[in-house]
Amino acid sequence: MGGHQESARSEHTRPTLLLLARHAVTADTGTVLTGRTPGIGLSESGREQAAALADRLRPLAPNALFASPVQRTQETAAAIAGRTGLDVRPLPGIVESDLGKWTGERLEDLAKLDEWSTVQHAPSRFRFPGGESFAEIHARTIAALDAVVDEHPGERVVVVAHADPIRVALAHYAGAHLDQFQRFVVAPASVSVVAISPQGPVLIRTNDTGPLSDLVPPRDRDKEER
Numbered sequence: 001m002g003g004h005q006e007s008a009r010s011e012h013t014r015p016t017l018l019l020l021a022r023h024a025v026t027a028d029t030g031t032v033l034t035g036r037t038p039g040i041g042l043s044e045s046g047r048e049q050a051a052a053l054a055d056r057l058r059p060l061a062p063n064a065l066f067a068s069p070v071q072r073t074q075e076t077a078a079a080i081a082g083r084t085g086l087d088v089r090p091l092p093g094i095v096e097s098d099l100g101k102w103t104g105e106r107l108e109d110l111a112k113l114d115e116w117s118t119v120q121h122a123p124s125r126f127r128f129p130g131g132e133s134f135a136e137i138h139a140r141t142i143a144a145l146d147a148v149v150d151e152h153p154g155e156r157v158v159v160v161a162h163a164d165p166i167r168v169a170l171a172h173y174a175g176a177h178l179d180q181f182q183r184f185v186v187a188p189a190s191v192s193v194v195a196i197s198p199q200g201p202v203l204i205r206t207n208d209t210g211p212l213s214d215l216v217p218p219r220d221r222d223k224e225e226r
Helices: 002-013 044-060 071-084 115-121 134-151 163-173 178-183 218-225
Strands: 016-022 064-067 088-090 156-161 191-197 200-208
Touching (some): 044 191, 064 071, 071 156, 134 156, 134 178, 163 191
């Protein structure tokens, strides 16, 4: 009985591992701001990326899987679900930015605007024309992730999202100002890992595209080997 209580206590004090995965590529990734435009799914390369991402995450035996409701994140999450047996749960709070009038614009054209400098160097002061501000993106993203951590104490949770919400979250967990979130690189199909405990967050990985199996706790690895 004492051993069972000790095990339960240990599980409770283990940090929650947030595995923040960016969706795989579409035909427009890196050239067009597609935002929340419906009907834009993964390209052939993106489907291959999503399958490889799922293979990398599978050894971690995640306990839950969440995704933004946008098609490209849902398709990426579906590949992970196929490898892990988890259901994909929607998490609207980590949806892509509401880009307003910038939706569908080419990045090379937006980069010529005066406002682009504000986006890059003082994003906390910027609002997408007809859309949301980065301060609002920050607020909803962290609220959604906090709720996930509260629901899954001591577990491993995959959250499939978009570059800006993930970068905003990484800046937050690193204790950096919102204006510094552009310093974080988040490539398609990359995984950034944050361990969150009552003592605070610790960034374990950022923009990782390699193996993740070493993140499995030793006791869980021993169980799998037996």
